[in-house]
């Protein structure tokens with residue numbers, strides 16, 4: 001069979017090192033089947049999934065479950081993270097060596113925040129000895145309290161409890177010091193705050209093993225989206241919150257100067273019922289797998305803010321290098337992981353086209369270009385579209 005690529009661009013399959021696939025336990029939000037189908041449509045051939053499922057991915061058996069389910073129903077490679085702590089309490093360390101033996105690619109507290117410094121230090125010591133990255137959500141829950149959006153002029157005007165940028169940066173500062181103390185590789189999730197970017201830049205300049213990722217929404221949006229809609233739409237609620245223009249520009253600068261290694265979506269599907277709740281009580285999170293590359297291609301490359309090859313690196317070779325994965329480039333003689341991107345055709349983001357179960361994105365209705373038309377994972381066609 002021959003496939004006419006019709007002048008489109010062949011790229012290495014994308015990697016997304018931060019997605020929530022929700023299985024086991026939250027199948028109404030997403031499953032491994034629907035989440036990886038969304039990944040394939042977005043041009044991704046590898047995703048790393050977070051352990052805040054029910055039960056939490058805190059044992060070798062549950063890691064094996066993710067691999068088995070993916071083998072049966074998956075449309076891309078799924079690499080699970082193991083939880084740093086057992087269950088949802090953030091109090092007792094998991095069997096990190098056992099998790100590694102079962103195939104985790106790192107340990108994380110994303111969705112199950114670890115606040116204790118001594119516990120995090122112990123986790124980093126163990127992870128460093130096992131050569132496993134420690135992937136941190138970075139939120140001081142005492143500072144974040146019950147905030148539902150960025151703390152600042154908009155939260156004040158709307159009378160809503162805010163999450164200060166300090167809840168993120170203070171935790172990152174602590175964890176950089178712990179990483180230096182223990183020799184662990186620290187990977188900072190979904191960086192969103194100007195002071196946080198500066199902390200990572202400084203840590204890198206001192207030669208520490210610190211890496212980070214940024215989401216499309218923190219690169220493209222500001223809290224103005226909540227201001228304009230008077231917080232009437234929880235599809236604009238995410239954690240960390242969408243912040244200020246200063247923070248957004250700091251993230252963009254970090255992406256440009258190499259402080260920020262990669263783009264990750266933090267794909268976090270929720271049901272429509274959950275997102276119809278009032279802003280203060282609805283869950284945090286956006287879906288992102290299917291629209292990440294087109295959004296950034298349209299908003300950053302087409303506008304001249306970022307060269308195309310730099311954007312591609314943030315989706316391919318960079319995440320592969322940071323997580324020491326033998327992926328992210330097109331190599332003659334190897335089984336193909338690739339995506340074919342049509343840079344020209346514009347399409348509007350609508351709910352009907354999405355393969356994810358989630359409809360929770362602030363980008364709904366936006367018209368963008370740079371959509372994948374063919375994705376191949378390990379030599380198998382996993383998505384073919386227009």
Ligand code: NCD
Pocket residue numbers: 020052110111137237238239240266268269283284285286
């Ligand atoms: C994530 C989720 O829903 O699991 N939500 C979010 O807003 N990012 C949790 C997380 O990534 O911290």
Ligand code: ZN
Pocket residue numbers: 110111137189190239240
């Ligand atoms: Zn998180």
Ligand code: ZN
Pocket residue numbers: 165193194195243247
């Ligand atoms: Zn800030």
Ligand code: ZN
Pocket residue numbers: 018019020050110111266268
């Ligand atoms: Zn997350």
